Amino acid sequence: MNDRQMPRRCVVWFGSPTDGECAALVEEGWLVRIGDAQLQEGVGTRRDDIVVALADLRCGGAQTVQAMDRLMADYPWLPWLALVPRDPAADAPGAERILRASTAFLTVPFDCGCLLDVLARIADGQAQPAEGTDVPGIPGAHSAAMRVIATSLCKYAPVDLPVLITGETGSGKEVAARALHGLSARRERPFVAINCGALPSNLVQSELFGHERGAFTGAIARRIGHFEAAAGGIVFLDEVGDLPPDAQTSLLRLLQEGTLVRVGSTQPIRLDVRVLAATHVDLEAAVAQGRFREDLYYRLNVLRLRMPALRERGGDVEWLAQHFLDAFCARHPCRAHAFGRDARRAMRAFAWPGNVRELLNRVQRAAVVAEGSLIGAADLDLEVAPAAFGAHGSLDLTRVSAEREAVLNCLRESGYNISECARRLDVSRVTVYRLCRKLGLELEHLRKLASPHGGRPAAGMQRRGPPAAAQNV
Numbered sequence: 001m002n003d004r005q006m007p008r009r010c011v012v013w014f015g016s017p018t019d020g021e022c023a024a025l026v027e028e029g030w031l032v033r034i035g036d037a038q039l040q041e042g043v044g045t046r047r048d049d050i051v052v053a054l055a056d057l058r059c060g061g062a063q064t065v066q067a068m069d070r071l072m073a074d075y076p077w078l079p080w081l082a083l084v085p086r087d088p089a090a091d092a093p094g095a096e097r098i099l100r101a102s103t104a105f106l107t108v109p110f111d112c113g114c115l116l117d118v119l120a121r122i123a124d125g126q127a128q129p130a131e132g133t134d135v136p137g138i139p140g141a142h143s144a145a146m147r148v149i150a151t152s153l154c155k156y157a158p159v160d161l162p163v164l165i166t167g168e169t170g171s172g173k174e175v176a177a178r179a180l181h182g183l184s185a186r187r188e189r190p191f192v193a194i195n196c197g198a199l200p201s202n203l204v205q206s207e208l209f210g211h212e213r214g215a216f217t218g219a220i221a222r223r224i225g226h227f228e229a230a231a232g233g234i235v236f237l238d239e240v241g242d243l244p245p246d247a248q249t250s251l252l253r254l255l256q257e258g259t260l261v262r263v264g265s266t267q268p269i270r271l272d273v274r275v276l277a278a279t280h281v282d283l284e285a286a287v288a289q290g291r292f293r294e295d296l297y298y299r300l301n302v303l304r305l306r307m308p309a310l311r312e313r314g315g316d317v318e319w320l321a322q323h324f325l326d327a328f329c330a331r332h333p334c335r336a337h338a339f340g341r342d343a344r345r346a347m348r349a350f351a352w353p354g355n356v357r358e359l360l361n362r363v364q365r366a367a368v369v370a371e372g373s374l375i376g377a378a379d380l381d382l383e384v385a386p387a388a389f390g391a392h393g394s395l396d397l398t399r400v401s402a403e404r405e406a407v408l409n410c411l412r413e414s415g416y417n418i419s420e421c422a423r424r425l426d427v428s429r430v431t432v433y434r435l436c437r438k439l440g441l442e443l444e445h446l447r448k449l450a451s452p453h454g455g456r457p458a459a460g461m462q463r464r465g466p467p468a469a470a471q472n473v
């Protein structure tokens with residue numbers, strides 16, 4: 001093939017590349033074409049050229065964004081790379097639309113080497129994980145629903161914007177957040193997970209943002225909060241809808257201005273931290289009811305990840321069950337090493353209201369009680385739940401889901417006291433236990449979540465990465 005026939009690599013850059021950026025691209029063999037509002041002749045390259053469109057949101061005026069929109073509509077198969085300033089909402093109208101359509105992101109400021117790497121990956125068609133491969137950090141994610149998650153994680157990891165992770169309880173929201181941390185440039189820095197609903201209500205501000213000595217009775221020394229402990233890394237706010245109003249205001253300031261103020265101080269402290277937030281309640285409803293700040297909701301909701309329920313994940317259920325069983329057998333003496341046909345059929349048909357967490361618990365229990373080498377449906381306690389079986393989205397499923405919601409709400413309102421819950425539901429205590437078992441409600445786990453530390457280490461935090469700075473400074 002002579003040079004004239006070789007496919008060329010071309011970047012259609014919407015915005016103004018610096019001289020350094022242009023030179024680096026040209027040196028690597030890229031053609032740079034400036035895409036602007038006047039771009040009349042399509043992407044303006046030869047038919048066989050490899051083209052990547054670049055949305056430079058550092059300088060996105062309304063006209064440029066319109067031109068990008070037009071190109072996206074005319075060439076829907078074109079891959080897009082977005083260069084994102086820390087505050088895209090303020091800098092470029094319509095930026096959110098562009099972000100959603102982009103294959104990859106880079107946060108400004110970025111390194112030219114990184115830009116070349118990402119462009120090369122996109123051009124080589126490697127920006128998305130290949131079919132059948134695992135999502136790094138999320139075992140058993142082979143289903144179509146999880147491939148969408150994999151693609152989103154790869155897109156979201158390099159860009160320093162908040163991600164709002166939604167999904168049913170136990171669906172793996174925290175697992176996804178950890179996977180994103182592992183894929184991001186912050187992977188060597190701390191990952192701090194905080195269960196917002198489990199923070200002591202009078203100490204939320206101090207736990208999150210720290211306090212100065214003497215800020216309140218008992219504050220005998222200055223103490224940094226979870227956010228400062230995560231400096232340079234990622235903070236995962238689980239059940240973010242449970243944050244009280246004053247903490248919501250402080251979080252908004254952190255997201256908008258990149259600063260926090262310790263309790264008892266007036267001095268803003270600059271902090272580089274990425275925020276991921278999760279909720280299994282409808283935050284939009286919380287906004288409508290005035291329980292959650294609307295401006296904070298929009299800040300957190302720039303990028304969104306909806307974890308599929310386990311029942312939407314097809315064959316992942318069996319794969320995960322075997323994975324959990326293998327892990328259990330590696331740690332405990334265990335006769336069972338696989339699942340019988342009835343167990344596999346039951347697992348495929350079950351609605352899994354408690355999702356992956358419920359699967360893990362049922363497999364571990366089954367591994368203990370199984371008499372033979374194969375785990376049966378009865379060992380998994382799945383035979384007793386005929387109402388929970390049925391086609392996806394069927395009336396049965398809807399009924400089970402409504403029943404579960406009602407029992408869960410009553411348990412919460414009764415402070416997880418079974419007698420009180422039974423009285424309110426007008427059923428016997430035995431029935432409450434039976435319902436919990438049938439609906440996959442793990443009482444012990446729910447009680448732990450509701451306890452002051454949410455069943456986690458004190459103040460609901462866990463770390464990964466190098467040890468954070470000392471708590472008392």
Ligand SMILES: Nc1ncnc2c1ncn2[C@@H]1O[C@H](COP(=O)(O)OP(=O)(O)OP(=O)(O)O)[C@@H](O)[C@H]1O
Binds near residue numbers: 168176
């Ligand atoms: N893909 C997975 N592979 C292995 N374990 C998983 C996977 N997904 C979830 N789990 C396990 O399931 C349990 C629940 O996961 P996780 O805490 O991430 O869910 P969640 O959606 O954040 O739950 P909640 O809404 O209760 O906070 C954990 O024990 C986790 O380790």
